[in-house]
Amino acid sequence: MGDDARLQDILTHLDQGLEAGLERLVRFLRIPSISTDPAHAGDVRAAADWLATDLRELGFEVTVHDTPGHPMVTARSQPGRARSLLFYGHYDVQPVDPLDLWDRPPFDPIIEETPQGRVIRARGASDDKGQLMTFVEAFRAWKAVHGTLPSDLILLFEGEEESGSPSLRPFLCAHAEELRASLAVICDTGRHADGRPAITTQLRGLVGQEVVIDAADRDLHSGSFGGLAANPIMVLAQALAALKDDQGRVTLPGFYDGVEDLAPELARDWQALGFDATEFLGRVGLSTPIGEAGRTPLEMMWNRPTAEINGIAGGYAGDGFKTVLPAQARAKVSFRLTGTQDSEAVRAAFQDHVRRFLPADCRASFHDHGASPASVMDISDPAFGLAKEALGQEWGQDAAYIGAGGSIPIAGDFKQILGMDSMLIGFARDDDRIHSPNEKYDVESYAKGARSWARILTALR
CATH class of the missing domain: 3.40.630.10 (Zn peptidases)
Structure with missing residues (x-):
């Protein structure tokens, strides 16, 4: 038979x-x-x-x-x-x-x-x-x-x-x-x-990283210390905002080492899928794709690396208002990797990036949350x-x-x-x-x- x-x-x-x-x-x-x-x-x-x-x-x-x-x-x-x-x-x-x-x-x-x-x-x-x-x-x-x-x-x-x-x-x-x-x-x-x-x-691979920035030994009254003492939330916000440029590219030195453009055969297959980014985003109440300029939506989702802020904490965020300079700020950040990007090199580059924003009275500590290659x-x-x-x-x-x-x-x-x-x-x-x-x-x-x-x-x- x-x-x-x-x-x-x-x-x-x-x-x-x-x-x-x-x-x-x-x-x-x-x-x-x-x-x-x-x-x-x-x-x-x-x-x-x-x-x-x-x-x-x-x-x-x-x-x-x-x-x-x-x-x-x-x-x-x-x-x-x-x-x-x-x-x-x-x-x-x-x-x-x-x-x-x-x-x-x-x-x-x-x-x-x-x-x-x-x-x-x-x-x-x-x-x-x-x-x-x-x-x-x-x-x-x-x-x-x-x-x-x-x-x-x-x-x-x-x-x-x-x-x-x-x-x-x-x-x-x-x-x-x-x-x-x-x-x-x-x-x-x-x-x-x-x-x-x-x-x-x-x-895509993944790097998970938590960063904690400490400053004063207690929360400070913003009327007494504001404008004079270091504010770790401001420091952290500046470092995180500088992770991407106005074209949506990640600014970490060497970040794109090992990233490759999409192969022609895959580009044809992906184009044939007829992916509608507006419809896709509409399912979650959004409408407009953002990201790396010059890339198609599926490239951005599947073939390009990312840097994303997953959570930020610090200071007072409860009901009402409390005018403090917080003693500590923290954030959780993840990077999706493609090609042959080195997860530990990306982690080290992020840590160096944060340290460049630290004033004299602030200290940064880092907590790893796993890494895997693409x-x-x-x-x-x-x-x-x-x-x-x-x-x-x-x-x-x-x-x-x-x-x-x-x-x-x-x-x-x-x-x-x-x-x-x-x-x-x-x-x-x-x-x-x-x-x-x-x-x-x-x-x-x-x-x-x-x-x-x-x-x-x-x-x-």
């Missing part, structure tokens, strides 16, 4: 087994695997064990690894001569608060009819249990048709993604040889806003073109290469520690309400997601 015929048999098997697949997902979603809450540590372990049992029944060689936090689940199929692939997802979920905003208990899943079609309603339905199970359902159907699993598969399912993945990097370092593959596949992303399938090929995938790898074509065949419209303004640190970890690129393909929708009450995942996303992986696996074998 040829590959095309076998693929059609796999797709038919997935269609016929959809309701059984949804029942499996419902059982998985009933487990309240909230990784941030110590009270649910046993539930996180139960979710790991549930996955391990399901994968063993399919024929994978499975290990549940203890970590200082929650377990890592790894699985392998038999070696062969196919291209090795590492599939990554996470089985932990976000907390459910505020509980009173849920229409039904968050761990009592339901398949619900809506005007837009059937949805799976539960915490974790979209982020990331439903996405993860599109992998597993594709493997299940493949085995049913072929009699064996696809060869050379490695699965890594994490239980700490929603709590910052503290055990992940040490685990990758300790198990690098057994996890390394030719390409990683990550399912924790979504379709483009207009519903077309997408492959995320670049992610991830840029090599789309010249034939796997990207094959996956893009397979997605187009399944969804009936051309798939797009897109960027992401946020950060998915695991992609950078795979590159840094395991030396491999990642292909980020997921089927979530913008309205899935991840991290919010009433989270859902479209049944279409679940069904066509599994079918998409069957097509991609066939194309890459």
